[in-house]
Structure formats: structure tokens, C-alpha cells
Amino acid sequence: MxxxxxxxxxxxxxxxxxxxxxxxxxxxxxxxxxxxxxxxxxxxxxxxxxxxxxxxxxxxxxxxxxxxxxxxxxxxxxxxxxxxxxxxxxxxxxxxxxxxxxxxxxxxxxxxxxxxxxxGSASAATPQDSLRAGELIMHPGTRTADWRGRPLELTGTEFSLLEVLARHAGQLVSKQDISKHALGRPLTPFDRRIDVHLSSIRQKLGMREDGQSWIQSVRGHGYQLLQDR
CATH class of the missing domain: 3.40.50.2300 (Response regulator)
Known part of the structure; x- marks a missing residue:
């Protein structure tokens, strides 16, 4: 139970x-x-x-x-x-x-x-289940992630949000799509949950060498996980 x-x-x-x-x-x-x-x-x-x-x-x-x-x-x-x-x-x-x-x-x-x-952990995870986006490696089966060769501590919600962006690395993903795929529900007006969680993930990833955040926001549209240059 x-x-x-x-x-x-x-x-x-x-x-x-x-x-x-x-x-x-x-x-x-x-x-x-x-x-x-x-x-x-x-x-x-x-x-x-x-x-x-x-x-x-x-x-x-x-x-x-x-x-x-x-x-x-x-x-x-x-x-x-x-x-x-x-x-x-x-x-x-x-x-x-x-x-x-x-x-x-x-x-x-x-x-x-x-x-x-x-x-929660999915049933059986294999190496083929891993998702890679540059130096980010995510393991959906075990709900764990590695960033630049080190474990990345994420809450369950943070993992789900980052997984959606990683599957579309280099592409802009709307907040509505992020909410549906990561949280399992439509985005409601004035709901800032996604913004707050992604702000936390940004801090954990740190900054790129060019001074930009790895997760970029486009006001009124959505978010994008940048790819390595």
C-alpha cells in the first residue's frame, strides 16, 4: 500500500x-x-x-x-x-x-x-530506455538523471518537466503542451507552477559558457532546452 x-x-x-x-x-x-x-x-x-x-x-x-x-x-x-x-x-x-x-x-x-x-519508478528499465540531450542523460525507467557526468537531483515533477523539454531539445515547446505531457492536465489561466519548477531546474543546471540559461523562455509561447554548441 x-x-x-x-x-x-x-x-x-x-x-x-x-x-x-x-x-x-x-x-x-x-x-x-x-x-x-x-x-x-x-x-x-x-x-x-x-x-x-x-x-x-x-x-x-x-x-x-x-x-x-x-x-x-x-x-x-x-x-x-x-x-x-x-x-x-x-x-x-x-x-x-x-x-x-x-x-x-x-x-x-x-x-x-x-x-x-x-x-514513481516504471517497471523495467534498460540502457535503451535512456534519453540523451547533449550532456543531459535521463533514465525514465528509474526516474533518475545525470548532468555533465554527475547525478542531477530532481523532484518527480521537475523530472517530468525536464523530460518533455529533453525529448524536444532545441525546439520550442508550448506551456500548454508541457502541462499536458508532464503534469497530465491542461494549463489553467494564471497558473505559474511550470514557471516556478523550471526556474528551479535552471538553477540546478547552471549557466552555459555564453552566459545563457540552458532553458530559454519565449514570453507567451513556451520553453526550449538549448542544445550544445
Whole structure:
């Protein structure tokens, strides 16, 4: 069973989500203690985390920051409706996605399953499964990547986004196509998830010798992974 760690101090919501997730086949552990959640993430005892931003003692942003120092476990944030600052901060720190509260249990489960599909290992990987774009080598079967001969640490969502660009290296890919192929859903107006995740990937790739970013954006059109010169 997929193990979910639910971090939220809202007792009523937590009880509702625990029951719904259990019916969907998830094994759920709930806590309102951010430090306990960090310890569980470090122990690699869970498959995915649902993390509320607004919590007492240690807020969700601080918890996420600590978790990302220790683990790349997928994280879905629960945020207040319209709170773009927390959403962007969370995505910048490596959260995979977010859902606005109040949310329906069905939407939450759908998002969890989508994240797990993106971050989970595929069945059997062989050397032929590797995808190469210049000095970038991606292994979709194991969801791992190498950049310039060294492992490239990516969250599940970051891997999916970069894979789409790598399959079309040197070509402009629209944000709508990136969203459909990497995230499995159409892009909605004012949704900045892709921009924030790709900004994180840019930082991890570093700069080219000519001073340009490896991932170029064309305002209003999309993104392009540059090829080696």
C-alpha cells in the first residue's frame, strides 16, 4: 500500500481525508507535529506527504525546507485559497504540487495519484530506455538523471518537466503542451507552477559558457532546452 503522511492540525479535515484515502487504498499516518514529520521523511518510511502550510509551532514552509534537505519524497501542499506567496515559496522549495483549501477529497486523491505516477519508478528499465540531450542523460525507467557526468537531483515533477523539454531539445515547446505531457492536465489561466519548477531546474543546471540559461523562455509561447554548441 502507498504510505501517505498527512501533516495538518485541522482535526475534522484530517479525519475526513484519512477515511477517504483509506477507502482509496492508501495507508495514512496523520500528525500535526512538523518535527515528527521531518523525522519520518528522513527515515524514508513514507511514499508521499500532504503538508498544510498553516500550522502552529513550525509552519509548513519551514517543514518543507527541512524535509528537502533530507529527502526527495513527493510533497503536495495544502494552501489557503488565493495565497500565491505561500504557493510559490513552496514550489521553489521543491513541493511537487498544491491544492487550495477547502478542497474535495476526490481532488486531493487525483492529485496524489498524478504525483505518484510522475515520481514513481516504471517497471523495467534498460540502457535503451535512456534519453540523451547533449550532456543531459535521463533514465525514465528509474526516474533518475545525470548532468555533465554527475547525478542531477530532481523532484518527480521537475523530472517530468525536464523530460518533455529533453525529448524536444532545441525546439520550442508550448506551456500548454508541457502541462499536458508532464503534469497530465491542461494549463489553467494564471497558473505559474511550470514557471516556478523550471526556474528551479535552471538553477540546478547552471549557466552555459555564453552566459545563457540552458532553458530559454519565449514570453507567451513556451520553453526550449538549448542544445550544445
Amino acid at each position: 502507498t504510505k501517505v503522511l498527512l501533516i495538518d492540525d485541522d482535526v475534522d479535515l484530517t479525519t475526513l481525508l484519512q477515511e477517504y484515502l483509506a477507502e482509496e487504498g492508501f495507508e495514512v499516518t496523520a500528525t500535526s507535529d512538523g518535527r515528527a514529520a521531518i523525522a519520518q521523511a528522513a527515515a524514508n518510511s513514507i511514499d508521499i506527504i500532504v503538508l498544510d502550510i498553516m500550522m502552529p509551532d513550525m509552519n509548513g514552509i519551514d517543514v518543507l525546507q527541512r524535509i528537502r534537505r533530507l529527502s526527495q519524497v513527493p510533497v503536495l501542499m495544502l494552501t489557503a485559497k488565493g495565497d500565491d506567496v505561500d504557493r510559490i515559496a513552496g514550489l521553489n522549495l521543491g513541493a511537487d504540487d498544491y491544492v487550495s483549501k477547502p478542497c474535495s477529497p476526490g481532488e486531493l486523491v487525483a492529485r496524489l495519484k498524478a504525483i505518484l505516477r510522475r515520481s
